[in-house]
Structures are given as structure tokens and as C-alpha cells.
Amino acid sequence: MSDRNSGIEEYRGTTPVWSWLSYLQRRRVVSAVRYGLLAIVAIVVFFPVFWMFNSALRPVQTLVTTSPDIFTTNVTLENYVELFTETRFPTYLRNSIIITSGVVLLTTVLATLGGYGLARINIPRKKYFARGILFGYMFPAILLAIPMYILWSNIGMTNSFLGLMLAISARSLPFSLWLMWQFFQTVPESLEESAVVAGASRFQAFVDVALPMAKPGIIAVSIFSFSIAWGDYTFALVIMSDIDLYPITIGLESSFIPGQHTDWELLMAGASIAVIPPLLFVFFLQKYFLQGFSPGGT
Known part of the structure; x- marks a missing residue:
């Protein structure tokens, strides 16, 4: 009996974890990976657009600095008025x-x-x-x-x-x-x-x-x-x-x-x-x- 259990444990150790997941669990993992990759692509693509609007809504003093903040509470419409x-x-x-x-x-x-x-x-x-x-x-x-x-x-x-x-x-x-x-x-x-x-x-x-x-x-x-x-x-x-x-x-x-x-x-x-x-x-x-x-x- 102990030999059989040791054989099962050895088989489990060499089998990929993916095969032990149910079909629904596999779908969830694939969906999570897919949406994660899409989120990364969306961030890379839309960050320049976000930074453009972010720069337009902040005073120039906070823009031309060596380390500008990504998010700022000092929002102004003076740039658009000018x-x-x-x-x-x-x-x-x-x-x-x-x-x-x-x-x-x-x-x-x-x-x-x-x-x-x-x-x-x-x-x-x-x-x-x-x-x-x-x-x-x-x-x-x-x-x-x-x-x-x-x-x-x-x-x-x-x-x-x-x-x-x-x-x-x-x-x-x-x-x-x-x-x-x-x-x-x-x-x-x-x-x-x-x-x-x-x-x-x-x-x-x-x-x-x-x-x-x-x-x-x-x-x-x-x-x-x-x-x-x-x-x-x-x-x-x-x-x-x-x-x-x-x-x-x-x-x-x-x-x-x-x-x-x-x-x-x-x-x-x-x-x-x-x-x-x-x-x-x-x-x-x-x-x-x-x-x-x-x-x-x-």
C-alpha cells in the first residue's frame, strides 16, 4: 500500500499543475491572463493621452519640473482660457x-x-x-x-x-x-x-x-x-x-x-x-x- 501511495505522489510530482485544474478553473486562469495582458497594453497605449490631458490641466510651474507628479490636485483651466x-x-x-x-x-x-x-x-x-x-x-x-x-x-x-x-x-x-x-x-x-x-x-x-x-x-x-x-x-x-x-x-x-x-x-x-x-x-x-x-x- 505504501508503495502505491508513493507511486501516486511521484506521478503527481511529474504531472503539470494545469492537468489537475478543472475546465472551469482553466477558463478562469486563461481569462485572468488575457485581461491582465489587455490591461498592460491599455496602460501603455493610453498613458500618453492621459499625460497630455494631465499636463493641459495643471499650471506650468508644476509641469516643467525635474520630477513632475503623475497625479495632481492643482487642476486649472487657465491654459485653455489662454x-x-x-x-x-x-x-x-x-x-x-x-x-x-x-x-x-x-x-x-x-x-x-x-x-x-x-x-x-x-x-x-x-x-x-x-x-x-x-x-x-x-x-x-x-x-x-x-x-x-x-x-x-x-x-x-x-x-x-x-x-x-x-x-x-x-x-x-x-x-x-x-x-x-x-x-x-x-x-x-x-x-x-x-x-x-x-x-x-x-x-x-x-x-x-x-x-x-x-x-x-x-x-x-x-x-x-x-x-x-x-x-x-x-x-x-x-x-x-x-x-x-x-x-x-x-x-x-x-x-x-x-x-x-x-x-x-x-x-x-x-x-x-x-x-x-x-x-x-x-x-x-x-x-x-x-x-x-x-x-x-x-
Whole structure:
């Protein structure tokens, strides 16, 4: 009997602890490890955002120290008041909203019409043409900025909202067009043909049948073009020369990092305001984006 017990103890000593856990216990361990890793990733990702807002809400005396506190009770809104009353930040914010709205509208309309045309019109080697359009998105912005500046200078489009909108739209349009082409390929053409047989014109079939079914793609293109336009730095730096026409990306740099001295409190306050419009844009459109993927979404 003692030999049998010693054998069991020896077997237990060589068997992994994992095998002695029940199925429910294993699930709990896996969940704990998973959520722990997600918490670590979330802390690493969101800590810069937290520090940005934390720096914007504290006096500059507590910010520019050798050992600033992570958490502070000395919260103030003076940085935001100064930002909106004594700097050009409201002008930069207005310019970014105007430029981004134009880019989103222009890119979404052109990508929707172009993607529908690629999906419905039979042209030779259409796939190669679509891939060639997507290839244009692979070039970095800095590689396109100089030739575009030369072209824009010759036609008098520099230092204007329209010129910057067209430049950014040219950057975001290739991928948006390819994306809408993919979405319209999933829309059955027989539905549009049925609408035409019922008396609708081709354009009415496009508006009443194809567009509602392609809503997820339209929302995705809007979000993509918004992110490209709102965060653009290269084209704005090359095309714009008037400080009153600067968007928020280069406006923050030119105003609060002028030379050796950096106004960290105003820079952080401006950056914290700059991240709010993209968050609100995605927040209000995500339900329509997800609704379009649902079985009953229209």
C-alpha cells in the first residue's frame, strides 16, 4: 500500500499543475491572463493621452519640473482660457474643420461614384486598373508634396483651402476608391436590374438600391478620409504659407514651438482639443457603420 501511495505522489510530482485544474478553473486562469495582458497594453497605449490631458490641466510651474507628479490636485483651466483668448488656436481649429469637411465630402463622393463605375462598367483589364489606382496610395506624402507644390504654384492653387483640399483628397482617394469598388462588388446587380424593370432609372436604382447596401463602405471611407485630412502635416506645410490659413497640425508647432522655448502647457492643451473631433466623428458614425453590417441594416 505504501508503495502505491508513493507511486501516486511521484506521478503527481511529474504531472503539470494545469492537468489537475478543472475546465472551469482553466477558463478562469486563461481569462485572468488575457485581461491582465489587455490591461498592460491599455496602460501603455493610453498613458500618453492621459499625460497630455494631465499636463493641459495643471499650471506650468508644476509641469516643467525635474520630477513632475503623475497625479495632481492643482487642476486649472487657465491654459485653455489662454489658448482660446490669446493665441491663434481658434483660427487653426476653424481651418482644420473647413479643410477636413471639404476633403471628406470630396473624397466620399468621388470614391462612391468611381467605385460604382468600376463595379458595374465592363472595361478591359479592370482589375489591373483598380490595382494601379491602389498602387498610387503606396507613395509617401513627402514624395508627392514637392511635385504637387510645383504644379499648384503654376496654376495658382498654393496658399488656399481649395488647393490643400485637392492635395489631401488626391492622397486619400486611391484607397477610398478601391474600398468602394470592393463594397459595390458585394451588391447584387440583379437588385438594380429589378428596380430598372419596375420603372426606375439607372440613377434611381443606384440611389435607392446600391447606396443603402454600400453604407458600411461609405462610412468607412468617410472615417478614413477624415483621419487623413485631420492629421495631415506634409501637404499643409508645403502648400500653406499664410499663418492665418494654417490647419491645427502645423499651427500648434508654429505657435507653441517657435524656437528654443516650448510652451508645453499650451501645446498640450491644444493637442487635447485636437483629438476630440476625430473621437466624436468616429463615435457618432460607428453605430451607422455597424448597423450597415447587420442583417436588417439599410
